[in-house]
Amino acid sequence: MMTMNSHKPVMVREVLQLLRPQPGEVFVDATVGLGGHSVEIAPRLVPGGWLVGIDRDPRALEVASRRLQQFSGAMRVTLVHADFRDLPQVLSARGLEGVDGILYDLGVSSMQLDSAERGFSFRFDAPLDMRMDPSAAGITAAEIVNRWSEMELRRLIQEYGEEPAAARIAHAIVQNRPIFTTQQLASLVAKAVGRRGGRIHPATRTFQALRIAVNRELEGLQEAIEQSIDCLLPGGRIVVLTYHSLEARAVKRAFQRLSGKCICASRTLECQCGAKRLIHVLTPHALKPDAEEVARNPRSRSAQCRAAERLADV
Ligand SMILES: C[S@@+](CC[C@H](N)C(=O)[O-])C[C@H]1O[C@@H](n2cnc3c(N)ncnc32)[C@H](O)[C@@H]1O
Incomplete structure (x- = not known):
């Protein structure tokens, strides 16, 4: 809340x-x-x-x-x-x-990140949505994750997430579809990347990439x-x-x-x-x-x- x-x-x-x-x-x-x-x-x-x-x-x-x-x-x-x-x-x-x-x-605003049901954050389990304007008929994060090809996902995560493990993550997504929730995606990404040290969650860059694409930022x-x-x-x-x-x-x-x-x-x-x-x-x-x-x-x-x-x- x-x-x-x-x-x-x-x-x-x-x-x-x-x-x-x-x-x-x-x-x-x-x-x-x-x-x-x-x-x-x-x-x-x-x-x-x-x-x-x-x-x-x-x-x-x-x-x-x-x-x-x-x-x-x-x-x-x-x-x-x-x-x-x-x-x-x-x-x-x-x-x-x-x-x-x-x-x-x-x-993204703190309200968007902290509203569990909007699906911006892997801190809560919610449907993968991420639209800043839910009243607009835009694509959701779930649609990207479940419909885009492995190559498109790899490019997206590489370019918008600047994620070095983009190829591994894209492969894991395609192998484990359908994916509906934030936590399903977050744990799959964490497994694909392996534990890395540091303060940020391994799925941070993938979530950033999806959010940027969904909102055409x-x-x-x-x-x-x-x-x-x-x-x-x-x-x-x-x-x-x-x-x-x-x-x-x-x-x-x-x-x-x-x-x-x-x-x-x-x-x-x-x-x-x-x-x-x-x-x-x-x-x-x-x-x-x-x-x-x-x-x-x-x-x-x-x-x-x-x-x-x-x-x-x-
Ligand atoms: C970081 S927050 C702004 C927080 C604000 N400065 C405050 O202190 O409350 C960014 C806001 O920009 C909005 N936003 C992002 N892209 C936008 C766009 N293309 N047009 C209009 N609003 C946009 C988001 O919905 C979000 O509410």
């Missing part, structure tokens, strides 16, 4: 220092989740500001709505059930041509970050928190291209990527949570924080 105490927003101090929300400004929390960051941003926009919170998980929006209600007398709070890849449409539907700040806190991520920079007013800021190297790579490439650095392969003679200078990167090296935060909130341990500021029109 998820309680508000078990949810701790990540790198709040750094996020606020980088975003610098001011009274009267308009901010987007593109992954509002349980509103952990939004409840810190909102009071800084008072009086007269506007916070637009987006999430694809209707249950997260219910929680965020309850937590953000306290600010609705002093500012506008709008919560939208949408995919952040549709940010320009979400803003234009509300008559917003540009905003002062945008936050992305990518990945990496599809269009670089483009989503780039188009949100187009939604910033001059001087507006974007902050992105990532939790694994594949997300981080998409953000780095977006920031690199829009700070005018070519991201074409080195063999290309002529630049094809259309790099243009629209932003100034505020974090030449990603920021990481300090030791005290990691001790207090182990889920923050893999976080990286990157930020950029939109230049005056160039």
Whole structure:
């Protein structure tokens, strides 16, 4: 059972220092989740500001709505059930041509991980689902595990899980189908990989890979970050928190291209990527949570924080 105490927003101090929300400004929390960051941003926009919170998980929006209600007398709070890849449409539907700040806190929320029945975690036994938006007719983790070929599963676990034992795991899955529950899958993966030392469960990377595929988390991520920079007013800021190297790579490439650095392969003679200078990167090296935060909130341990500021029109 998820309680508000078990949810701790990540790198709040750094996020606020980088975003610098001011009274009267308009901010987007593109992954509002349980509103952990939004409840810190909102009071800084008072009086007269506007916070637009987006999430694809209707249950997260219910929680965020309850937590953000306290600010609705002093500012506008709008919560939208949408995919952040549709940010320009979400803003234009509300008559917003540009905003002062945008936050992305990518990945899965503690409520999703801690809700046993949603099948995100091997800590509970539940049907293999993993959809962030159960109201959408998307594929479930069970459908991937039971229908994809061994080669497709191996590639998935290798690429999205960065799992060295992907071939062994894919083979074990295909040999033991049908697989319906999180614990069936977790124990099968543990057996295939063999016990390894270390703090993380042997099935962690396989579960990550399935979650990324079910929710198409990496599809269009670089483009989503780039188009949100187009939604910033001059001087507006974007902050992105990532939790694994594949997300981080998409953000780095977006920031690199829009700070005018070519991201074409080195063999290309002529630049094809259309790099243009629209932003100034505020974090030449990603920021990481300090030791005290990691001790207090182990889920923050893999976080990286990157930020950029939109230049005056160039
Ligand atoms: C790490 S949580 C955010 C937690 C939030 N910052 C807080 O402190 O409460 C990430 C959230 O982003 C949502 N999400 C992930 N991908 C999304 C997408 N493409 N569009 C909209 N929401 C998305 C998830 O449903 C989840 O609620």
